[in-house]
Amino acid sequence: xxxxxxxxxxxxxxxxxxxxxxxxxxxxxxxxxxxxxxxxxxxxxxxxxxxxxxxxxxxxxxxxxxxxxxxxxxxxxxxxxxxxxxxxxxxxxxxxxxxxxxxxxxxxxxxxxxxxxxxxxxxxxxxxxxxxxxxxxxxxxxxxxxxxxxxxxxxxxxxxxxxxxxxxxxxxxxxxxxxxxxxxxxxxxxxxxxxxxxxxxxxxxxxxxxxxxxxxxxxxxxxxxxxxxxxxxxxxxxxxxxxxxxxxx
Amino acid sequence: xxxxxxxxxxxxxxxxxxxxxxxxxxxxxxxxxxxxxxxxxxxxxxxxxxxxxxxxxxxxxxxxxxxxxxxxxxxxxxxxxxxxxxxxxxxxxxxxxxxxxxxxxxxxxxxxxxxxxxxxxxxxxxxxxxxxxxxxxxxxxxxxxxxxxxxxxxxxxxxxxxxxxxxxxxxxxxxxxxxxxxxxxxxxxxxxxxxxxxxxxxxxxxxxxxxxxxxxxxxxxxxxxxxxxxxxxxxxxxxxxxxxxxxxxxxxxxxxxxxxxxxxxxxxxxxxxxxxxxxxxxxxxxxxxxxxxxxxxxxxxxxxxxxxxxxxxxxxxxxxxxxxxxxxxxxxxxxxxxxxxxxxxxxxxxxxxxxxxxxxxxxxxxxxxxxxxxxxxxxxxxxxxxxxxxxxxxxxxxxxxxxxxxxxxxxxxxxxxxxxxxxxxxxxxxxxxxxxxxxxxxxxxxxxxxxxxxxxxxxxxxxxxxxxxxxxxxxxxxxxxxxxxxxxxxxxxxxxxxxxxxxxxx
Numbered sequence: 001x002x003x004x005x006x007x008x009x010x011x012x013x014x015x016x017x018x019x020x021x022x023x024x025x026x027x028x029x030x031x032x033x034x035x036x037x038x039x040x041x042x043x044x045x046x047x048x049x050x051x052x053x054x055x056x057x058x059x060x061x062x063x064x065x066x067x068x069x070x071x072x073x074x075x076x077x078x079x080x081x082x083x084x085x086x087x088x089x090x091x092x093x094x095x096x097x098x099x100x101x102x103x104x105x106x107x108x109x110x111x112x113x114x115x116x117x118x119x120x121x122x123x124x125x126x127x128x129x130x131x132x133x134x135x136x137x138x139x140x141x142x143x144x145x146x147x148x149x150x151x152x153x154x155x156x157x158x159x160x161x162x163x164x165x166x167x168x169x170x171x172x173x174x175x176x177x178x179x180x181x182x183x184x185x186x187x188x189x190x191x192x193x194x195x196x197x198x199x200x201x202x203x204x205x206x207x208x209x210x211x212x213x214x215x216x217x218x219x220x221x222x223x224x225x226x227x228x229x230x231x232x233x234x235x236x237x238x239x240x241x242x243x244x245x246x247x248x249x
Numbered sequence: 250x251x252x253x254x255x256x257x258x259x260x261x262x263x264x265x266x267x268x269x270x271x272x273x274x275x276x277x278x279x280x281x282x283x284x285x286x287x288x289x290x291x292x293x294x295x296x297x298x299x300x301x302x303x304x305x306x307x308x309x310x311x312x313x314x315x316x317x318x319x320x321x322x323x324x325x326x327x328x329x330x331x332x333x334x335x336x337x338x339x340x341x342x343x344x345x346x347x348x349x350x351x352x353x354x355x356x357x358x359x360x361x362x363x364x365x366x367x368x369x370x371x372x373x374x375x376x377x378x379x380x381x382x383x384x385x386x387x388x389x390x391x392x393x394x395x396x397x398x399x400x401x402x403x404x405x406x407x408x409x410x411x412x413x414x415x416x417x418x419x420x421x422x423x424x425x426x427x428x429x430x431x432x433x434x435x436x437x438x439x440x441x442x443x444x445x446x447x448x449x450x451x452x453x454x455x456x457x458x459x460x461x462x463x464x465x466x467x468x469x470x471x472x473x474x475x476x477x478x479x480x481x482x483x484x485x486x487x488x489x490x491x492x493x494x495x496x497x498x499x500x501x502x503x504x505x506x507x508x509x510x511x512x513x514x515x516x517x518x519x520x521x522x523x524x525x526x527x528x529x530x531x532x533x534x535x536x537x538x539x540x541x542x543x544x545x546x547x548x549x550x551x552x553x554x555x556x557x558x559x560x561x562x563x564x565x566x567x568x569x570x571x572x573x574x575x576x577x578x579x580x581x582x583x584x585x586x587x588x589x590x591x592x593x594x595x596x597x598x599x600x601x602x603x604x605x606x607x608x609x610x611x612x613x614x615x616x617x618x619x620x621x622x623x624x625x626x627x628x629x630x631x632x633x634x635x636x637x638x639x640x641x642x643x644x645x646x647x648x649x650x651x652x653x654x655x656x657x658x659x660x661x662x663x664x665x666x667x668x669x670x671x672x673x674x675x676x677x678x679x680x681x682x683x684x685x686x687x688x689x690x691x692x693x694x695x696x697x698x699x700x701x702x703x704x705x706x707x708x709x710x711x712x713x714x715x716x717x718x719x720x721x722x723x724x725x726x727x728x729x730x731x732x733x734x735x736x737x738x739x740x741x742x743x744x745x746x747x748x749x750x751x752x753x754x755x
């Protein structure tokens with residue numbers, strides 16, 4: 001039998017040096033809206049299983065609005081778009097600071113409010129993760145802590161208790177069964193504290209939205225960063241964490 | 250009142266009375282080759298409800314549903330649990346969703362919808378005018394005796410893990426009883442599946458437990474295709490099989506690393522995450538997504554595998570197989586690891602059988618059941634490997650089963666990548682589902698037998714959609730396995746089962 005230490009040495013350094021590397025060509029990314037003229041055919045809106053797309057018109061042409069906070073990344077809209085207004089986004093820097101910024105369109109975005117992120121967590125952030133019904137997102141959060149993505153290199157650590165935590169990172173759509181537990185976890189944290197919504201289901205409930213379980217995402221906590229995706233890529237989760245810390249744009 | 254249901258497959262429905270249901274189900278389950286499938290209920294109209302018991306015939310790859318309609322105004326039926334202990338959580342779930350009381354159930358209480366989060370009179374799947382029995386406030390089993398103390402844990406746990414409540418009753422550090430109370434993540438999946446257009450149901454079905462995307466999507470697709478009577482093209486069946494095996498491979502490799510971590514064996518905990526990462530890269534090559542989301546769909550798969558990606562997959566699998574073969578003995582032949590896992594968290598074959606334990610946990614406790622041998626999904630049963638087998642039922646046996654299955658999955662994937670049939674990857678679907686029909690998809694997902702069961706109404710809409718995650722019965726296996734163990738060994742036992750909370754909570 002091989003010596004385990006030798007096996008580890010042979011494995012070599014696994015940590016990705018390139019931060020926020022683009023998705024490889026074989027991967028499918030979240031949809032993005034280009035300024036290619038939209039014919040207003042509406043196929044995308046009908047194909048979307050979570051009603052993330054709305055169509056309108058202005059003086060020039062059709063306006064397509066895509067709410068990434070509801071998007072599953074299923075590609076149904078990209079596959080049926082005849083004008084290539086909806087295309088794949090290969091970026092992993094997909095997190096945003098406000099719910100409004102999750103909504104993208106083929107019109108210039110209104111200038112985003114100048115964000116005022118307190119510098120207090122710039123150098124280190126301790127996070128309590130709470131899972132509420134999307135275990136694939138949990139796996140990607142765990143992946144962000146492994147040797148390949150290594151979120152610890154940014155001074156970010158996942159901790160066992162809300163008492164130790166600066167931030168609450170939520171995955172899943174927060175149905176009736178978890179709302180009270182999540183609230184108590186937040187209340188147990190010392191101020192200042194942040195909340196990060198990791199994944200489409202945490203942002204809006206995603207595919208679960210609108211049911212009797214009221215699994216409509218985080219509704220009563222102030223969210224500092226939104227990470228769309230079902231589940232989001234580990235780099236996107238790290239992007240959301242760094243956004244909340246004020247370390248990246 | 251009753252709906253006549255047809256199934257183009259090997260599943261038949263027989264009507265019976267509530268009184269005859271339990272003895273008939275027990276008699277069927279005792280036939281050679283038969284086993285417990287799933288128990289649920291179904292609203293027949295706004296006033297009437299039937300209790301449906303599915304028993305599986307592993308030799309025919311089919312089964313029988315014993316359906317017992319209850320008289321109008323009655324919300325009680327004789328419990329099956331005293332005859333078939335495997336039904337004990339399923340009957341409680343029927344209580345939560347339909348307001349039916351299983352009279353004579355030995356541990357009657359809510360399973361998923363607990364007070365005060367859920368109103369005592371909310372029964373989301375019951376008919377609007379159906380008689381219902383009120384849900385009682387939840388009471389934990391209180392173990393009495395000198396020196397017994399309780400340790401409540403959860404719903405939120407210390408790690409990055411799903412929520413659930415564990416109530417340990419201990420003498421000193423020894424667990425005498427563990428009561429597992431889940432349901433915190435209930436999202437109303439089964440109801441939602443009857444509300445969305447059937448063409449979009451796959452998105453909901455796949456999200457039942459999103460860490461088993463390929464398994465859930467495949468079980469859903471098989472159920473729908475069975476209903477429609479369509480066969481998927483061979484290449485699609487092969488690509489589905491590869492997706493299912495990659496999911497098994499990745500999760501089992503991850504488990505070997507996590508088990509190492511739980512016993513403080515840092516070398517194992519360091520060596521396996523990169524292997525798991527390598528399987529995610531394979532998944533991304535095949536499906537476009539690390540977690541294989543939205544790849545398998547009724548009719549086939551979402552995209553074909555081109556020559557470039559096929560080549561990359563072949564190389565990746567060869568490399569992964571080499572590393573897995575090299576690293577596995579470093580964990581499972583390490584005397585310190587064996588010492589720690591041997592005899593820990595034992596589940597005896599008799600109890601595993603009685604409680605319907607499936608998947609690697611069942612096969613570690615002497616069961617020969619692997620759905621790949623019996624039920625059509627992907628290229629199974631034709632390509633089914635001989636089932637992994639252990640008798641000791643401890644943490645070591647469950648780890649060894651996973652190691653055996655890693656090797657078997659790699660062999661299946663390697664073989665398929667060499668002989669991919671040249672056909673389209675998706676068959677066209679008709680615009681509607683047949684009326685009053687049953688479709689049942691049974692898949693050996695990485696945690697074990699995963700069952701999607703759908704029934705359409707007279708208009709061809711999905712009237713009832715039931716899911717049984719492999720974890721649903723296996724949670725009881727975990728509760729039994731930790732008895733007599735140190736409470737500090739719970740994380741190790743828990744990881745050796747590695748069950749889904751959200752697949753259970755639905």
